[in-house]
Amino acid sequence: MQCGCQQPLRIKDVEELESDEVFARFHCVDCDWTVGAEGSVKDLDPLVPANTWSDEARYHLSRLPPYLANLVRDEVETFAHDQHYQMMTYARLVSARNKGMVEWSPEAERRLANVPSGIRTMAKTELERTALDRGMPEVTVVLMEEVKTRYFGMATGRS
Numbered sequence: 614m615q616c617g618c619q620q621p622l623r624i625k626d627v628e629e630l631e632s633d634e635v636f637a638r639f640h641c642v643d644c645d646w647t648v649g650a651e652g653s654v655k656d657l658d659p660l661v662p663a664n665t666w667s668d669e670a671r672y673h674l675s676r677l678p679p680y681l682a683n684l685v686r687d688e689v690e691t692f693a694h695d696q697h698y699q700m701m702t703y704a705r706l707v708s709a710r711n712k713g714m715v716e717w718s719p720e721a722e723r724r725l726a727n728v729p730s731g732i733r734t735m736a737k738t739e740l741e742r743t744a745l746d747r748g749m750p751e752v753t754v755v756l757m758e759e760v761k762t763r764y765f766g767m768a769t770g771r772s
């Protein structure tokens with residue numbers, strides 16, 4: 614990303630909005646111009662330099678004891694490198710700490726048990742893949758409802 618004055622824009626901060634949206638602010642040191650970009654983590658990821666931490670992820674890190682914060686930072690940045698992520702969001706931090714494993718909320722787990730056994734494995738895989746794609750650390754009931762509508766044709770009438 615370049616400023617109008619041809620200087621490279623530097624990332625200033627990344628703020629997490631709802632779901633997987635973020636607001637990234639870029640700054641030009643030369644003319645002191647600031648520009649913001651809003652979009653999904655996936656879309657903005659290629660625009661930021663490696664190891665760009667969101668405010669939320671940074672805050673989480675700052676609350677850990679210093680020795681642990683350093684370990685977690687290394688762990689998350691190594692994981693991000695392996696996964697070709699540039700941006701560290703809170704969800705990605707959690708996912709990195711789980712080594713890319715997706716957790717299930719207790720309610721989502723209960724619901725999965727009620728899915729007919731013939732399609733349970735497929736549903737489980739699809740849900741975990743979708744959660745990982747979005748950088749979500751956990752499969753929730755809300756995600757289940759959405760995926761159910763989209764993939765299994767059990768539309769609830771909402772558009």
Ligand SMILES: [Zn+2]
Nearest residue numbers: 616618641644
């Ligand atoms: Zn400039």
